[in-house]
Amino acid sequence: MRQLDAEVAGASAFFTLGVLTVLGSKQLGIGTATQPGPGFFSSGIGACMALLSVFSLVSAIRQGTSGRVRVTFPNLPAIAALIMALAGYGLLVERAGFVLTTLAFMLTVQMIAARASPGWRQAVISVAVTATLYLVFQTLLRVGLPAGGWWG
Amino acid sequence: MDTFVTGALAAIQPLNLLFCLLGCVVGTLIGVLPGIGPVATISLLLPLVVGLDPLTSIIMIAGIYYGAAYGGSITSILVNIPGEASTVVTCLDGYQMAKQGRGGVALAISAGGSFVAGTIGTAAIALLAEPLMSVALRFGPPEYFALMVLGAVLVSFMARGPFVKSLTMVMFGLFLSLVGQDVITGEVRFTLDVFELTDGIGLVPLAMGLFGISEVLANIEQLRTKPMVIEKVTSLMPSRAELRESAWPIARGSVLGFLLGLLPGGGPTLASFASYFLEHRISRKPEAFGRGALAGVAGPEAANNAAASGSFIPLFVLGLPSNAAMALLLGAFTMYGVIPGPQLLSDSRGLFWGVIVSMYVGNLILLVLNLPLIGIWVRLLRAPYAILFPFILLFMLIGTYAMAKNTFDVYLLVGFGVIGYLLKKADYELAPLILAYVLGNQMETAFRQTLLIGRGSFDFLLSRPISLGILVLTAAVFAASMVAKVRRSRGTLIAHLEDD
Numbered sequence A: 001m002r003q004l005d006a007e008v009a010g011a012s013a014f015f016t017l018g019v020l021t022v023l024g025s026k027q028l029g030i031g032t033a034t035q036p037g038p039g040f041f042s043s044g045i046g047a048c049m050a051l052l053s054v055f056s057l058v059s060a061i062r063q064g065t066s067g068r069v070r071v072t073f074p075n076l077p078a079i080a081a082l083i084m085a086l087a088g089y090g091l092l093v094e095r096a097g098f099v100l101t102t103l104a105f106m107l108t109v110q111m112i113a114a115r116a117s118p119g120w121r122q123a124v125i126s127v128a129v130t131a132t133l134y135l136v137f138q139t140l141l142r143v144g145l146p147a148g149g150w151w152g
Numbered sequence B: 001m002d003t004f005v006t007g008a009l010a011a012i013q014p015l016n017l018l019f020c021l022l023g024c025v026v027g028t029l030i031g032v033l034p035g036i037g038p039v040a041t042i043s044l045l046l047p048l049v050v051g052l053d054p055l056t057s058i059i060m061i062a063g064i065y066y067g068a069a070y071g072g073s074i075t076s077i078l079v080n081i082p083g084e085a086s087t088v089v090t091c092l093d094g095y096q097m098a099k100q101g102r103g104g105v106a107l108a109i110s111a112g113g114s115f116v117a118g119t120i121g122t123a124a125i126a127l128l129a130e131p132l133m134s135v136a137l138r139f140g141p142p143e144y145f146a147l148m149v150l151g152a153v154l155v156s157f158m159a160r161g162p163f164v165k166s167l168t169m170v171m172f173g174l175f176l177s178l179v180g181q182d183v184i185t186g187e188v189r190f191t192l193d194v195f196e197l198t199d200g201i202g203l204v205p206l207a208m209g210l211f212g213i214s215e216v217l218a219n220i221e222q223l224r225t226k227p228m229v230i231e232k233v234t235s236l237m238p239s240r241a242e243l244r245e246s247a248w249p250i251a252r253g254s255v256l257g258f259l260l261g262l263l264p265g266g267g268p269t270l271a272s273f274a275s276y277f278l279e280h281r282i283s284r285k286p287e288a289f290g291r292g293a294l295a296g297v298a299g300p301e302a303a304n305n306a307a308a309s310g311s312f313i314p315l316f317v318l319g320l321p322s323n324a325a326m327a328l329l330l331g332a333f334t335m336y337g338v339i340p341g342p343q344l345l346s347d348s349r350g351l352f353w354g355v356i357v358s359m360y361v362g363n364l365i366l367l368v369l370n371l372p373l374i375g376i377w378v379r380l381l382r383a384p385y386a387i388l389f390p391f392i393l394l395f396m397l398i399g400t401y402a403m404a405k406n407t408f409d410v411y412l413l414v415g416f417g418v419i420g421y422l423l424k425k426a427d428y429e430l431a432p433l434i435l436a437y438v439l440g441n442q443m444e445t446a447f448r449q450t451l452l453i454g455r456g457s458f459d460f461l462l463s464r465p466i467s468l469g470i471l472v473l474t475a476a477v478f479a480a481s482m483v484a485k486v487r488r489s490r491g492t493l494i495a496h497l498e499d500d
Helices: A006-028 A040-063 A076-096 A098-114 A120-140 B002-011 B014-032 B038-049 B054-079 B085-099 B103-136 B141-158 B163-178 B203-220 B240-262 B268-282 B295-310 B312-318 B324-335 B349-381 B385-404 B408-425 B431-453 B459-463 B465-499
Strands: none
Touching: A006 A040, A006 B163, A040 B163, A040 B431, A076 A098, A076 B203, A076 B385, A076 B408, A098 A120, A098 B385, A120 B385, B002 B014, B002 B054, B002 B349, B014 B038, B014 B054, B014 B349, B038 B054, B038 B324, B054 B085, B054 B103, B054 B295, B054 B324, B054 B349, B085 B103, B085 B268, B085 B295, B103 B240, B103 B295, B103 B312, B103 B349, B141 B163, B141 B431, B141 B459, B141 B465, B163 B431, B203 B385, B203 B408, B203 B431, B240 B268, B240 B295, B240 B312, B268 B295, B268 B431, B295 B312, B312 B324, B312 B349, B385 B408, B431 B459, B459 B465
């Protein structure tokens, strides 16, 4: 399984974010100590973030490869599928409505968990969960769940 | 004294008792469901309590806060999934105890320890709030700024991972809090031209994504192999030896938790971790930690409850929320036109004492309620994880959608879930991030006000005794972390040399 050097990846990501924050702050206007602009505080935050990630990186390099955190991603296809399903929920809930989207989400996620096509048991569970959540949020908490733009 | 009696009588009115009970039950129920912590629950229920009397509403919210802390412990012990961040550490030994057939004892010690800590915490609030409010009247922007810096540094120091990584998380949290409109100039910052980010990143998608979604993603990795539920909860009655063994950790956890709860940036999560490390460090059997040590459950459980009480102090005294749940409570106060801070005791004395008394009543209700109801919570958790986790995900998705009524927050939730998952994998601690985020806007405002008052010079910060004292303490924490790092490096070097 492919391993990722988490120390190097994390430090590089935060170094980049820190530098971008400083550049963004400069565009906003850093101002002076007597007249701090909207980018004054954020430029300090960005600089600190970049500096801390350099420390992390140097410390990781000094430790050598043996002491570094290396991560693997077991069951990556299931994780990726779950992330897609979550994003899909956001994409569909206002268009298709709460009931349809929730039913589809429940079936998809159970399929991901079981790594098999959904059967009648999964269908019953999906209907029960959707009905329960509808009762809790719409009837009890009066949240106002989306009915769906596709239907009118 | 008169206002204390008036407040106490108001708190034990049947309607207020009923809402206190309701808050505790709902809080425990939600706390039992992994991934949905008190922040999400309070956010969800906030619009519903608006119509109630201010005292009743705040009593219920406080009940949810406590209840969620109790409920979170149940899942940590029985299924190794923390109901919320402050019970993460309970998993380490609580779950091991449950695997050894001592789950009932772990739950009883957790409930009893929480009650003792809650009692100590509530009594301490009643004793300390008034004198501290007179001190707080002397606080200006420099003191507030110094206090928030101390909070951010302390939370990094107490975190499990390396200090530098935790500080990076503080900076990331501060950065996220700056996204949106600048409070002073109105300038829009770091929104990447996304209109929905103009009001900033919401607390609910951020907190639920980082803690809830990332937890589920991490659990999916081991979905097929990980046993999710302990089948049998054994006797709840601890033996005399177990009671003796847990007494000191509970006492230490209560005091440490309360003190850490007082700090801005402190709170139940920080307190539970700090207590665990303290117990581990002073234990005669440190090797038992992580393998079912009772002190590893008793200490953190007492600490997180005491901190939950203690964190009311900065809110009441300074008007500063020390964690996300307190930030929401601050929102509830302001909805009623009640401004927490040094003036609270003079302006709303009855409300203040009513909330304090109700906190004790809430602790009592939780103790009476929790142990007999454990069977019901266990049954709830016996639902297979394959059913439970889609349910939890849906709760988070709908809860996030309901707060803002737009799907953008749902995307944020998913995005922060992925970021949280990756950060956890890379051994970055998430608690400093969320606490820095909560304090970020206030910290920036206090910083800029300090600069303006001091005409661009930081000398002003050092010329005031309270801010100077706090900054000296911050420097001491920094120095302590550096000394610890040097010692560790020296130890590693010596070990390498000996190997060679």
